[in-house]
Amino acid sequence: MGSSKPKLKVGKTKPKADNFTDTSFRAKSIVVNQQSLTTSAPSSSSQFAHYLSLASSSKSDTQRRDALSYLTTQLSSQPVNAAMLLPTSILLPKLLPLILDGSSAVRTQLLKFLRLLPPEDISDRAEQVLLYTRAGMTHLAAEIRVDAVTVLEWLLEVAKEDVVTCPGGWVKTLKSFMSMMGWAASSGSSKWTSASKASFGKTGKAFPRQVLVLAQFLKVGLVESESESHTAAGSGLFPLCDVARHMIPTRSNAFAHLNLFGSSRDEEGEMYIDREDRQRVFQKRFQVAVDVGVANAKKEAGEAGRAAAVLSKVLRDGMADYSGVDDTQ
Structure with missing residues (x-):
């Protein structure tokens, strides 16, 4: 048998392809644009x-x-x-x-x-936090409303006084609660409030929590705090009369409620520093709707009924000493 290997002609090389590229050159260095090498890591900040x-x-x-x-x-x-x-x-x-x-x-x-x-950093920025919290409380998505209520609950823990006294903190937040819970007063000719939220699905599970957070909010704004009760108790001990009113303010921008240099505010955007002012506005604009909502929630029993009982007690404690006389007219 003959050999199967092809014979190569001596002295001739294989022709190069048409797309052949010569890579026989040698470079001393390769430069890559926009490359930065450093031996130090970025700082924590x-x-x-x-x-x-x-x-x-x-x-x-x-x-x-x-x-x-x-x-x-x-x-x-x-x-x-x-x-x-x-x-x-x-x-x-x-x-x-x-x-x-x-x-x-x-x-x-x-x-x-x-x-x-830090809680002390939140106190001065309660108005800013409430702006997004109220937007979440009135959001179309039920899950966002639930989480917004949780944010408000945290805010009441770290800056409760500032929540109810900052501009818009009292009236606007109460309006958000009324809208979220279906307790907003009807604008029509009928004398009854809009229908309460039905207790089913995700809304039904979230409703008792909304009632409890509303109770916390109203307790801060309407119920007399321990410091206020101590001040009232010692106000009659001559010559120690209204001592707290003559001390150096502990709040930053203590005279912000006077709005000396800001734009004019309406009733919703006003700062209600005094408890009596908050009682007056609540009785005038929200108490009827809240009372109806509480009564309806008590009829449902269960979690909603227990939460409504807590809210009812806060209303009794917060409005018990209110005379009902509006001296602003």
Whole structure:
């Protein structure tokens, strides 16, 4: 048998292809544009700011949630007396819109982060927090309304006095409650309020909680606090009369309710510093609707009935000493 291997002609090479590229050159270095190498890692504050930007502006629900989780971990791992990586005045304006976020995981993670902020930083910004909280309470999505009520509950824990005394904090928040719970007074010719929310589905489960948070809110605004009762008790001990009124104010911007340099406010946007003023406005605009709502909720029994009983007690304690005389007319 003959050999099957083809014979090559000596001295001739294989012709090069048409798309052949010569790679026989040698370069001393390769330069890549816009490349930066550094031996130092980014600082903690710059990383914190980066994740803050992701949490507030990312289009991905997962990225917003993970960025908030990072911020929460960094804030919780700091020493007790250590300064915050970024001040609350920068954090809140960027994160508060997430109260209205469409992702439940993002809203849950946001609440975990808010609970870590110093309470003294929240007091001066209660009006700003309430602006987004009220928007969430009247949102079309039931899940967002539920989480907004949770945010308000947290706010009442850390800055309860500021919640009811800041501009719009009393009347506007009560209007949001009335709208959310279906207790808003009808604008028609009928004398009865709009129908109460039916107790079924997600709305039914959330309704008792809404009643309880409303009770907390009204307790702060209507029921006399311990400090006020002590002041009233000692007001008749001559010469110690109205001592608290002559002390240095403990609130920042103590005369903000006078609105000396701001734009004019209506009844809804007014600051109601005195308990008597809050009682007057509540009796004038909301008490009838709340009483009807409480009566209807008691008929349902169960969780709604127990919550309504708590609210009813707050109303009795808060309005018991109100004379009902409107001296502003």
